[in-house]
Amino acid sequence: MENFEARAHLANGQIHDTSLAATKIRFMSNDYIVTVGRDITQQKRQQKDLENSIVAAELANRSKTDFLTNMSHELRTPLNAIIGFSSLISEQVHGEITAPKYIEYADDIQDAGRHLLHIVNDLLDMSRIEAGKIDIYLEAFDILETYEQIERLLRERIIEEGLKTTIHPPSQPLLVWADISRTKQIMINLLSNAIKFTPKGGEIHVFAKAKDDAPSPFPSKTPASA
Template structure:
């Protein structure tokens, strides 16, 4: 599945999986004590004491060693080899039990020992299959001495038991191979996914930095364009006002008026680009004051009333009479409303309607909605409509000016106020832009 060059090193995960799980080591001690309680009448006291002391010493040493290895700076492969050695010794400590029973044990004693060893070796699969040699060492160390002792007794019942132990050990080895392969495959996939995640995160950070640099560069460019454009507007205004003397040719007056109007429009676009660039780059700050919201909305309606009348669009207010004053940036609030109303006017055909409504929601949110009866936007293109400099290629948009930053700028300004901006649209029915601003 993985080429030699792309296979990630899973040894650190294997070592961590083995060393983290200490339940198997503690289980060895608990089960050993249980075995002694059952076999204490069969085995001599000295033998019993020696075996349980050896088990306790070995497993205690393994516990301390596992704790130390997890914190050590050793290479993961070296940790695996040390742990494997401990697993082999632990298996052999169980293998010693049938050896001790060989001179004195009955069929029942060997059956009990076999039962204990079978349970320990089966249960160890999940804990030790992080590293196949560790499990195989534990399995063979525990089962081969038991099988050898049973076969040495040469009686039919013992021979049958010995054969069963060998068959059981083979089956566990096969099962552990499949289990280990699946586990290692999962580890490799996790490593590969983690590596891809790091790659994607690095790419995301690079893109975010590039985006930040783009907006900063655009903001600086817009700032530098304002000075010459102001000069164009100023000088053209002087010329059309004939401050320095009359202009003889009427055509020249027309050209000067065109220059002034075009320059004014270009400066407006430059200012909008500067605002959206500063907002996207995190360079825009607010100057909050107490604002009469009802008055601000009325001013906005008045400012756009003439344009609506010229285009044959009905501009309808539905503003609550109990709107409170709120703390916000008055100029930016006006800019938000102007952008949204201008956008609605651009997309509403003659005979259409725009409704500006405002009321209080949930006692501490001001909700302002601007709904038009324009052609609407398909749902799958709403996100596109909120992207700066994106314009829809339809006849309604081409009839009017605009560079596709009204909605994105309005959204960013609303978010800077701690509010929420949502856009809902139905093709053929129109679009509703909703601003929700906190009153507190």
């Protein structure tokens, strides 16, 4: 008989987990049982701790999933309402809006709502979170127009800090082929840092230009030899 476990009760009252190996031997016409024991109390304790950690991790993961599922409904519902009502205002469905600035603000609300909804959708896609992957949707867009949308979103912070922004536009429209939502998030981070680290009353300069030797990022519609 080999490698079986038992609990050893010591003289001092302690109980230890023990791994035992026993075998029968014959010596001088007599049969004997030889037993070797190894104290595995610490090993069993570590194994139990590991099992408890696994259970705790599974519970935490289940709680995370439940939280994100609930957040899906709680965030998407008001976001869709914000996007929908701001669209009605922007399109002047129920009457003309005499102040053009209000239409601009409605457009800004739509842009902010759609961007936030896109972020929420990413957070709620558990398969991509667990795999560490995010889908990229490529499209062509004007990088300067996109920046201007971001600046409008952060307008109040810029005003609060007494900052001035100066845009140095390219000589011609600069189109890029990228994921516009990811690009917007990068721009938000960059402009937020510029606002944060620029002294009050300072100025933020924004440049956009294409590298002269950069290959075109757009899919070619003509043969490469053309």
